[in-house]
Amino acid sequence: MFTHEMIASFNELELTLYNYISKNSDKVAYMRIRELADETHVSTATILRFCRKINCDGFSEFKVKLKMHLEETKRTVINSPQHSITEFFERTLTGDLEEKINDAAKLIAEAESVIFTGIGSSGILAEYGARYFSSMGKFSVYIKDPHYPIHAKFRYNSVTIVLSVSGENPFTVTQVNQLKQEGSKVISITNNKLSTIAKISEINLAYYVTEEWFQDSNVTTQVPVVYILESIARKMKNP
Known part of the structure; x- marks a missing residue:
């Protein structure tokens, strides 16, 4: 609800308001402006100025937006593990995934x-993938820093395997584009084939499961990614 730019624009009194609201948002959503002013020891004029800085016409609009934000962060959409895995097999394994794995x-x-x-x-699974492929006899490295320099000898005749649920992370897109321009062939594992990373890859393996969120965290199952990684490694070892 509060962007970096908004917070940076707050003066000392407005920061006092921000800190109070952040710690007591459930309470503030149902307070009157005078009550909030008394609790934070600021004037109602300061509160109204604060509201305008976060693009609200007044305190009433601010409370509406705050209530909507609270409802959004409390939203929980989590399927059972069986549902997620069944969805993956039904949607994906009936297509051309096996051919793309080969x-x-x-x-x-x-x-x-x-x-x-x-x-x-995705980075945690990328690290797992590097270890698994190395265990299968293929020299593999995991780069978790998108700005980490990669020596030319590792880029030469290399394949980059990029993992991304959305396929749109700007840091990952930039890194993959750089590696691609330097000659590394790109294989991406994403949740759909229409993302930016999927489109710039030589091969994209999409697993198509419903994205799931708990509050602000993406908790989409990663089991399909593990399946795809291990399947590729085993096919590589035993074509």
Whole structure:
């Protein structure tokens, strides 16, 4: 609800308001302007100026937006594990995923090295993928810093495996584009084939599961990613 630009524009009194609201948002959503002024020891004029800085015409509009924000953050849409996995198999394995796994395994088998990249939970799985592929005899590295310099000898005759649920993370897009321009072939594993990362990849493996959120956190299942990674590695070892 509060952007970085908004917070940076607050003066000392407005920061006092911001800090109070952040800690007591459930309470503030039902307070009158005079009550909030008394609790925070600021004037009603300061509160109205604060509201205008966060693009609200007045305190009433601010409370409406605050209530909507609270409802949004409390929203929980989490399916059972069985539902998510069944959805993956029904939607994906009836398509051409197996053929793409074979193509990816062949491309990787012909490469000298594999570079894994991803951010957040995708980064954790990228690290797992690098370890799993190395265990299968293919030299692999995991790059978690999108600005980390990658030596030319690792980029030469390499394959980059990029993991991203949305396929739109700007840091990952920039890194993948750089690696692609430097000659590394790109294999992406995303939740759909229409994302930016999917479109700039030589091979995209999309798993199509419903995105799930708990408050502000993306908790979409990553089981399909593990399945795809292990399937590629095993196909690479036993074509």
